[in-house]
Amino acid sequence: MNRNDAAGPIIVFDAECILCSANAQFVLRHDHARRFRLASMQNAVGASLYRRFGIDPADPESMIVVEGDRLFKDSDAVLAIYAGLGWPWKAFAALRFVPRFLRDPAYRWLARNRYRIFGRREACWVPSPDDADRVL
Template sequence: MDPGGALIRFDGGCVLCRGWVRFLLARDRAGRLRFAPLEAPGDTVVVETAAGTFRRSDAVLEVLKRLPAPWRWAGLLRALPRPWRDAVYDAVARNRHRWFGRDESCPVLPPEGRDRFTGGPRG
């Protein structure tokens, strides 16, 4: 895996998660982020990098640090204790379907981003 790249595994039926992917696609001009659905959707996003696998708030911060400024500055949030960060992450994860909705339909991918999606687990 590209040392600056990451594979982001997300809940494809979650409207918030799909919005997160669109946000990342629009800002990752270098094209180093890749995307795949989670094997078993849960309340976390999983990010795989050359440095390891990240979950919850660590995953979000790991992805944001790969974007241009000002988004990479969110890495400063690592100074906060992980239990605090994860508590906020968990609250959003628990309520995301109620707040943002759920959509099991297959999304239409923009042509310029289709090559950055993999059909399933590990690849």
């Protein structure tokens, strides 16, 4: 089945951010069930998903995961990704028991400082041809 024809979680990420692109590549390598699809905030699909949930795609506060009408953002988005990857990565989803008021400030600090700490690509990351069907 073509994943673009099926409902599945969509990870919207910053394709110019080196950390975010590395995370997207990690998901493509470890999502053996091919559950997740990816959309960059720089393209029309990703930008429209941000706008749908009231987030400015030009100045996003978070990477998001969209599953149907559900939105996961901040640390919940990261944990939703790990929960969907299967073992051993699924074990990290246990961090959801750490209260959000402790998890989210650390996530938001990293998100605000991602370019300064990890750098920024001159051009958006592009997936390999084998994974092109998973990137919207």
